[in-house]
Amino acid sequence: MTQWVYSFGTNLTEGRADMRELLGGKGANLAEMCSIGLPVPPGFTISTALCTYYYSNDKNYPDSLEKEVTAAISRLEQEMGMAFGDAQNPLLVSVRSGARVSMPGMMDTVLNLGLNDETVEGLAKKSGDPRFAWDSYRRFIMMYGDVVLGVAHHDFEDILDTHKRDEGFTQDTEVSDSGWKQIVADFKALALRETGKPFPSDPQEQLWGAISAVFNSWMVPRAITYRKIHDIPADWGTAVNVQAMVFGNMGQDCATGVAFTRDPSTGENYFYGEYLVNAQGEDVVAGIRTPQSLTIKGRKKEGSVLPSMEEIMPEVFAQLDDVRLKLERHYREMQDIEFTVQQGKLYMLQTRNGKRTTAAALKIAVDMVEEKLVTQEEALLRLDPQALDQLLHPTLDPMAHKTILAKGLPASPGAAYGAVCFTADAAEARASAGETIILVRRETSPEDIHGMYAAAGILTSRGGMTSHAAVVARGMGRPCVAGAGSIRIDPEAKTMIIADNQIIEGDMITIDGATGEVMLGTVPTIQPQLSEDFVSIMKWADTHRRMRVRANAETPLDAQTAVKFGAEGIGLCRTEHMFFDPARIQNVREMIFASTREDRQKALEKLLPAQRDDFLALFRIMQNLPVTIRLLDPPLHEFLPQSEEDIHDFAHSAGLDQDNVRRRLADLHEANPMLGHRGCRLGLTYPEIYAMQVRAILEAALEMKMQDGVTVIPEIMIPLVGMQQELAILKKLAEETAQTVFAEKGVEIDYLIGTMIELPRAALTADMIAQDAAFFSFGTNDLTQTTLGLSRDDSASFMDDYIKQGIFARDPFATLDRDGVGQLIQIAAQKGRATKQDLKLGICGEHGGDPSSIAFCEETGLDYVSCSPYRVPIARLAAAQASIRLKKASSLGKSLQHAKKKAA
Amino acid sequence: MTQWVYSFGTNLTEGRADMRELLGGKGANLAEMCSIGLPVPPGFTISTALCTYYYSNDKNYPDSLEKEVTAAISRLEQEMGMAFGDAQNPLLVSVRSGARVSMPGMMDTVLNLGLNDETVEGLAKKSGDPRFAWDSYRRFIMMYGDVVLGVAHHDFEDILDTHKRDEGFTQDTEVSDSGWKQIVADFKALALRETGKPFPSDPQEQLWGAISAVFNSWMVPRAITYRKIHDIPADWGTAVNVQAMVFGNMGQDCATGVAFTRDPSTGENYFYGEYLVNAQGEDVVAGIRTPQSLTIKGRKKEGSVLPSMEEIMPEVFAQLDDVRLKLERHYREMQDIEFTVQQGKLYMLQTRNGKRTTAAALKIAVDMVEEKLVTQEEALLRLDPQALDQLLHPTLDPMAHKTILAKGLPASPGAAYGAVCFTADAAEARASAGETIILVRRETSPEDIHGMYAAAGILTSRGGMTSHAAVVARGMGRPCVAGAGSIRIDPEAKTMIIADNQIIEGDMITIDGATGEVMLGTVPTIQPQLSEDFVSIMKWADTHRRMRVRANAETPLDAQTAVKFGAEGIGLCRTEHMFFDPARIQNVREMIFASTREDRQKALEKLLPAQRDDFLALFRIMQNLPVTIRLLDPPLHEFLPQSEEDIHDFAHSAGLDQDNVRRRLADLHEANPMLGHRGCRLGLTYPEIYAMQVRAILEAALEMKMQDGVTVIPEIMIPLVGMQQELAILKKLAEETAQTVFAEKGVEIDYLIGTMIELPRAALTADMIAQDAAFFSFGTNDLTQTTLGLSRDDSASFMDDYIKQGIFARDPFATLDRDGVGQLIQIAAQKGRATKQDLKLGICGEHGGDPSSIAFCEETGLDYVSCSPYRVPIARLAAAQASIRLKKASSLGKSLQHAKKKAA
Numbered sequence A, B: 001m002t003q004w005v006y007s008f009g010t011n012l013t014e015g016r017a018d019m020r021e022l023l024g025g026k027g028a029n030l031a032e033m034c035s036i037g038l039p040v041p042p043g044f045t046i047s048t049a050l051c052t053y054y055y056s057n058d059k060n061y062p063d064s065l066e067k068e069v070t071a072a073i074s075r076l077e078q079e080m081g082m083a084f085g086d087a088q089n090p091l092l093v094s095v096r097s098g099a100r101v102s103m104p105g106m107m108d109t110v111l112n113l114g115l116n117d118e119t120v121e122g123l124a125k126k127s128g129d130p131r132f133a134w135d136s137y138r139r140f141i142m143m144y145g146d147v148v149l150g151v152a153h154h155d156f157e158d159i160l161d162t163h164k165r166d167e168g169f170t171q172d173t174e175v176s177d178s179g180w181k182q183i184v185a186d187f188k189a190l191a192l193r194e195t196g197k198p199f200p201s202d203p204q205e206q207l208w209g210a211i212s213a214v215f216n217s218w219m220v221p222r223a224i225t226y227r228k229i230h231d232i233p234a235d236w237g238t239a240v241n242v243q244a245m246v247f248g249n250m251g252q253d254c255a256t257g258v259a260f261t262r263d264p265s266t267g268e269n270y271f272y273g274e275y276l277v278n279a280q281g282e283d284v285v286a287g288i289r290t291p292q293s294l295t296i297k298g299r300k301k302e303g304s305v306l307p308s309m310e311e312i313m314p315e316v317f318a319q320l321d322d323v324r325l326k327l328e329r330h331y332r333e334m335q336d337i338e339f340t341v342q343q344g345k346l347y348m349l350q351t352r353n354g355k356r357t358t359a360a361a362l363k364i365a366v367d368m369v370e371e372k373l374v375t376q377e378e379a380l381l382r383l384d385p386q387a388l389d390q391l392l393h394p395t396l397d398p399m400a401h402k403t404i405l406a407k408g409l410p411a412s413p414g415a416a417y418g419a420v421c422f423t424a425d426a427a428e429a430r431a432s433a434g435e436t437i438i439l440v441r442r443e444t445s446p447e448d449i450h451g452m453y454a455a456a457g458i459l460t461s462r463g464g465m466t467s468h469a470a471v472v473a474r475g476m477g478r479p480c481v482a483g484a485g486s487i488r489i490d491p492e493a494k495t496m497i498i499a500d501n502q503i504i505e506g507d508m509i510t511i512d513g514a515t516g517e518v519m520l521g522t523v524p525t526i527q528p529q530l531s532e533d534f535v536s537i538m539k540w541a542d543t544h545r546r547m548r549v550r551a552n553a554e555t556p557l558d559a560q561t562a563v564k565f566g567a568e569g570i571g572l573c574r575t576e577h578m579f580f581d582p583a584r585i586q587n588v589r590e591m592i593f594a595s596t597r598e599d600r601q602k603a604l605e606k607l608l609p610a611q612r613d614d615f616l617a618l619f620r621i622m623q624n625l626p627v628t629i630r631l632l633d634p635p636l637h638e639f640l641p642q643s644e645e646d647i648h649d650f651a652h653s654a655g656l657d658q659d660n661v662r663r664r665l666a667d668l669h670e671a672n673p674m675l676g677h678r679g680c681r682l683g684l685t686y687p688e689i690y691a692m693q694v695r696a697i698l699e700a701a702l703e704m705k706m707q708d709g710v711t712v713i714p715e716i717m718i719p720l721v722g723m724q725q726e727l728a729i730l731k732k733l734a735e736e737t738a739q740t741v742f743a744e745k746g747v748e749i750d751y752l753i754g755t756m757i758e759l760p761r762a763a764l765t766a767d768m769i770a771q772d773a774a775f776f777s778f779g780t781n782d783l784t785q786t787t788l789g790l791s792r793d794d795s796a797s798f799m800d801d802y803i804k805q806g807i808f809a810r811d812p813f814a815t816l817d818r819d820g821v822g823q824l825i826q827i828a829a830q831k832g833r834a835t836k837q838d839l840k841l842g843i844c845g846e847h848g849g850d851p852s853s854i855a856f857c858e859e860t861g862l863d864y865v866s867c868s869p870y871r872v873p874i875a876r877l878a879a880a881q882a883s884i885r886l887k888k889a890s891s892l893g894k895s896l897q898h899a900k901k902k903a904a
Helices: A017-035 A048-056 A062-082 A119-127 A131-146 A153-167 A179-196 A203-216 A221-229 A281-286 A296-302 A312-332 A359-371 A375-382 A385-392 A424-432 A446-454 A466-478 A530-544 A556-564 A583-594 A597-622 A644-654 A657-666 A680-684 A687-708 A724-745 A761-762 A766-772 A781-786 A796-804 A817-835 A851-860 A870-904 B017-035 B048-056 B064-082 B119-125 B129-146 B153-167 B177-195 B203-217 B221-229 B281-286 B296-302 B313-329 B358-370 B376-381 B385-392 B424-432 B447-456 B468-476 B532-544 B556-564 B580-593 B597-622 B644-654 B660-669 B678-683 B685-707 B723-745 B758-762 B768-772 B781-790 B798-802 B818-835 B849-860 B868-904
Strands: A005-008 A043-046 A093-099 A109-114 A238-246 A255-260 A272-278 A335-344 A347-352 A404-407 A407-411 A415-421 A436-440 A457-458 A480-481 A486-489 A496-497 A501-504 A508-510 A518-520 A549-552 A571-576 A627-630 A715-718 A754-755 A775-778 A841-842 A864-867 B005-008 B044-048 B093-099 B107-112 B238-244 B255-260 B270-279 B335-342 B345-353 B402-406 B409-412 B415-421 B437-441 B457-460 B480-482 B486-490 B495-498 B499-504 B510-511 B515-518 B548-553 B570-574 B626-631 B715-718 B752-757 B775-778 B841-845 B865-867
Touching: A005 A017, A005 A062, A005 B409, A017 A043, A017 A048, A017 A093, A017 A238, A017 A312, A017 A347, A048 A203, A048 A238, A048 B017, A062 A238, A093 A203, A093 A255, A109 A131, A109 A203, A119 A131, A131 A153, A131 A179, A131 A627, A153 A179, A179 B409, A203 A238, A203 B548, A221 A508, A255 A281, A255 A312, A255 B532, A255 B570, A272 A281, A312 A335, A312 A347, A335 A415, A359 A375, A359 B548, A375 A530, A375 A870, A385 A870, A407 A466, A415 A424, A415 B107, A424 A436, A424 A446, A436 A446, A446 A466, A457 A466, A457 A508, A457 B480, A466 A480, A466 A556, A466 A870, A486 B402, A496 B798, A518 B335, A530 A870, A549 A870, A556 A597, A556 A870, A571 A597, A571 A864, A571 B532, A583 A597, A583 A644, A583 A657, A597 A627, A597 A687, A644 A657, A657 B865, A680 A687, A680 A724, A680 B798, A687 A724, A687 B335, A715 A775, A724 A766, A724 B093, A754 A761, A754 A766, A761 A766, A761 A781, A761 A817, A761 B781, A761 B818, A766 A817, A781 A817, A781 B758, A796 B678, A796 B775, A817 A841, A817 A851, A817 B758, A851 A870, A864 A870, B005 B017, B005 B064, B017 B044, B017 B093, B017 B313, B017 B345, B044 B064, B048 B203, B048 B238, B064 B203, B064 B238, B093 B203, B107 B129, B129 B153, B129 B203, B153 B177, B177 B221, B203 B238, B238 B447, B238 B841, B255 B281, B255 B313, B281 B715, B313 B335, B313 B345, B358 B376, B358 B385, B376 B532, B376 B868, B409 B468, B415 B424, B415 B457, B424 B437, B424 B447, B424 B570, B437 B447, B437 B510, B447 B468, B457 B468, B457 B510, B468 B480, B468 B556, B468 B685, B468 B868, B480 B510, B532 B868, B548 B556, B548 B868, B556 B868, B570 B597, B570 B865, B580 B597, B580 B644, B580 B660, B597 B626, B597 B685, B644 B660, B678 B685, B678 B723, B685 B723, B723 B752, B723 B768, B752 B758, B752 B768, B758 B768, B758 B781, B758 B818, B768 B775, B768 B818, B775 B818, B781 B818, B818 B841, B818 B849, B849 B868
Parallel strands: A415 A436, A436 A457, A457 A480, A549 A571, A549 A864, A571 A627, A627 A715, A715 A754, A754 A775, A775 A841, A841 A864, B415 B437, B437 B457, B457 B480, B548 B570, B548 B865, B570 B626, B626 B715, B715 B752, B752 B775, B775 B841, B841 B865
Antiparallel strands: A005 A043, A043 A238, A093 A109, A093 A238, A255 A272, A255 A335, A335 A347, A404 A518, A407 A480, A415 A508, A486 A496, A496 A501, A508 A518, B005 B044, B044 B238, B093 B107, B093 B238, B255 B270, B255 B335, B335 B345, B402 B515, B409 B480, B415 B510, B486 B495, B495 B499, B510 B515
């Protein structure tokens, strides 16, 4: 027969920490603490399996449950020497929910269950404090009325407030025992009025009511929504914990507190916590009385004069400090604990792994390795790579007041405030006058680059996580909130409307690129610092990872940032970004408007020296690290003037007729530019463009060799290849160009030619394409767009809806879609390596900086990931984690096989 | 030792018809004719293997070749009783190239080889006709000089013309023997001047020169280009045929002619050909003398008074007619033959399968089956399905004069002329006034539909084979030339410029959608007629094919056309086309502008009856054939007003602010609409739209059942599914709607829910998607776009270039890309059927009407293809061919296996 109820206590403990699935987190840890001899008020846990039973059986309980609960209560009574519902010596209990993971929206707690008009007198007599007893009783009715009977909490508050007003009181502590008695009567009258039934006085009825309330709360809308968002299956269910009450508010020898075994904000290894004498747990967090520090050290740190627990309850504190050490040794993790001291006796009510800041997480990880509590691998696995972002970018001062106006996508991390500008030109002008600027655009285009550079942060009302604004901002390390759809921007009028606020150019706003929040005015920020712990963790990560980590970078600034953060090369240098430089765009446009190959050649010759210098600058920074350079990718119309003014200016300076310019613009217009005349298709129709770029790359590499004595092996990458022939033809072009350059200079160098795999067809025919490629770099942005038929710029309008409906677990442009895009990557990797065993494989899409996607890359056997410079540390840690996990899984697999063999 | 030379003749014939690979087409057929006892001038063939040897050995011949050629020449001399280079009794030969397939650009023919100043006298004496001898000599020098020595043909012509002018002659026949003698001397002087060497007089030297010229011509640029375009491997090589000369111009008992064993333009079974007395082959085609009919019947048909061969050479004709029958029995195909009569004796010079019109091809196929010459399967395999198009659409009168102005893509077959209109409204207005119209647009959009209906043909300057204009025109059966990029249209000015001609509204032009030609003025057309032969062929095709053929249709007219052409259902009904109806577009727009779900519901309720009537009309035409209806697919912005005028009108009639309308337009704008908010994504964000459509479908089907007593099983198709969840959610919506409708009506019917597979992700995860799908329909237009990352609307600008460079063998939007898109279809078919064995599979992209793609569908095991109504006959034939070929291949495979087993 299924066991539904698991006791814990001094005499009998049936659970363990690793039974979290059955007992929930709280129940499992209570049992574990009992097992290791810590003082825990006895109790029992009704398992999560019962929750599942309850919902599959039309909200009925199995027959055996009542008997099990009754037996468990008896055990409780025995251990406590009290009796449930006994008028003289009443046992009171708390009832709490407890799922596998902590989950908001669920019923939280009912305390003091078991009190009624009779037992309250017993409690009064036993504690010698009628005021305490009646206060406990009214607290019970309030909680039970709210969470079990559904009577609104504020209706109870109203009664209490009226009473205090009538009496002229301001504090609850002024209410006398008779006052509480009157309030209890009023509370019960309220419950009768609201529910049509008298407030239950039978402790058994109270208990079953609370148990059912916990199970019912599993299916309230808030809980369902939370589970959906966090991908928690409904059939996990919740457990119910019933535990003997202990009181921290029975007098001056009582206390209650919460603590962390180490400082959760810095990670420092000292006992960090707060307590209150003669108080219940809720008082510590309610903020009416000022909680006091546990330790002398903590008190001094805070500059507080209120005595620490270490000072006024030295014996109990010593016990508690001992518990702290025991827990850390046992769990090998920093713990978040709750305790109560009842009449001088310490009780542990909860322990769980403590939440912490990223800085603290790093320090704790490093310290625990040094303390030999955990291995490097374990320490690395406990860190959240994404959280490292906090350390690399300015963050909002958590203490500052924020008026949130809107929420967009957290497109590029970091927080920034500044004066709003609606055009790139205005942003640049104001910034050069010394102002800090937030550039606000519906969406950005390559023409806005100078304004984005000038701005401290970027806000757009359209576009997704991989929109132009998002990608460029991440590359530059500028905070960016993208696709804040509720903002209505009128660039002509230089205004925007957010949540009914009209904001004009020059008004201050603050954006948080880590959360997507847009705030009114200036919210102070905190500048980042890289600690020694960070350096240690990165060093460990580097020794544990197999994959290399490169950066996507094209400017010297990006490249320097990348090197600073530990990039081992450039995985993607997007040459087109170099074409937007105002000093060159004129030549680029002349090249596009050239009507003959000769004219185009002339314009390209003007671009050649600048382009060569671009690469030389990158090579100098990267020294002999690999640099992958992607030849021109975007459609040519991206380089053309768009506004009437620009068209006029360009026509004038190029000596062209304006209508002629407009006609060419119309000719180059595309219905779906993402699928248009771009990538290698440009190289095939205008081979002279690619020839110029290849020449610039090789001339720069030759100069490195001759002048700097550094051997660079440039990796020339052909984009958007779908057909084997495309690569074959362009490879030949590159090789011929190389031969010409080598002949001119009289020197040769090695170089690689490879391709992006960013079209499904390329992945599917990778065996053929690999014949002409030395490397594949998975361009997962475009590969996601084509595999899913989903434009990253246009999907924002329904992406939310898709995630809410559970169609996407996560935005596929942020986290790789394994079933679809991932399948293609696996096919390509396997077919590619079948053709060429030593084919170098990497990823250079946005996913290269996403931990879950990096894990996929490790599993697929890629050689490196490449991401924006600011994500390099994240990628280093994520790659290490993936490597460690894969090794563990494989050695587990081996042991299993070994065991099987032995058994066979 | 390799045999390089293969003799043919009366005494020794070493080749056969099936040795075409080694001997080329001409050589193999000459040998075959010898084998079956036909009179062929003896000769020999130097094999194609020699050509390969020649190029792999630096243009050297194997040592053994000379001996083999000498032996073959001796055999020739023996058989002819003449000697090569003999001054008294000279043997003359012709030298011709002959590859596996006939190939322009190659050296064609050198006649009369062996003549020199001595042998010419022998020929004069033997023939008794010095003028004939010297004429033959000058012809030889001219041909040899041109094709072997590289002296320009027109330089020879100039000498001849000068001579005639000096003598006052107008015709060659006026030149006397001494005149020819003088011309021969001038020709030789020219050759010496141009080549620096005397014209070769040694017959051996002449022979080897001609042989080398043939092999060298294999690698001239024109030949290389032709091979590239037609995918002919260079290592096939060419053969050389050396054959004894016979003369049709040795007197009145000589003749020469060309003939077809049946009439190549009608297919009628009678001897169709022309001959000339006392002439050489080239004279028949040169057009100087009028060729005469072979038969009395032919002469009468042509109304000619010139006597037929049947009349003036009855004995030789009887021999020839016998040869005709022998050849048809032997080859079991209509033959194209050349013959010469020398002094009363018949010689066959060539036989090959004859080219014919499509009408003739059908008649010959049907007749030969009736004559039991071939089986139905063989007859079907010989037909070109694409060519059937000619029979279904008007064609240009081949006799009419054409002034071709431009060439675009042959986007929808048929020819049409009409007055140019530059807007849909103008087209409609003029058409309703009785004019015939050609609608000319840069590109068409759904707003142009009424103008396209009104027009007789459509011409666009942009877009590819699957652009909106092309797809809609094919559906309507309107001729269309798309993407004629050289045309510059100015719709405001109502003019266009083509090849320097300014054409204004109302000017007449003619377009030929089968060739892509655009012509000035009115070119007469011929209306199509479906013959009895067509009906027979279709009937046979139907009995031999496995796959069903459906049509893509949404209007009653389309559906009726489809049924007329034998469609077995509708494979794709695009419901959005129904939304553009002027009577409904207002409601559609109100639906889009609705700000609440209630308002949207109201607008949809107005659309429901019309939509239900749409489906009812289709069901009535299709009766109980299956009808697959795709729910709304295009992005909503396609339905919105675009021009300022339309925006004004719509805002006014809908009671909306114009700025409001513009803002919504801007909100709905997408960077890449093809990858945007469309397909099932609309159904998921606006479920009420799909619910309305499902309701309309089921209400119509219920009405068919109750009123007409016909059971329709509608197939509801969800477009653009990429994620399993999308289909699951929408399937549930459809089922719930169905339950509601059934409950309301108190009647239930069967229906199927399935999906388009048009995204790579859908194909890759077909095992999961199949869980909720009763059928898959491969939407290969979109699947090609996403798999190749190639927009069909934007690829026209570089598609030509891609095909020229050999990157695409054919436009992948016309012929399925097997390696990429095809691979995905195979994956999807296999995974889909692994989940659901009876999953119905079809194709509804443009490829469903393309024979090569249909063959792929057969190989992949699809259940049906669906194509535009006018392509249904093509699909029926192509499906039959594919089925027959697959069966043959599989039974061949089985025999091979069987043979292997026996051997083992």
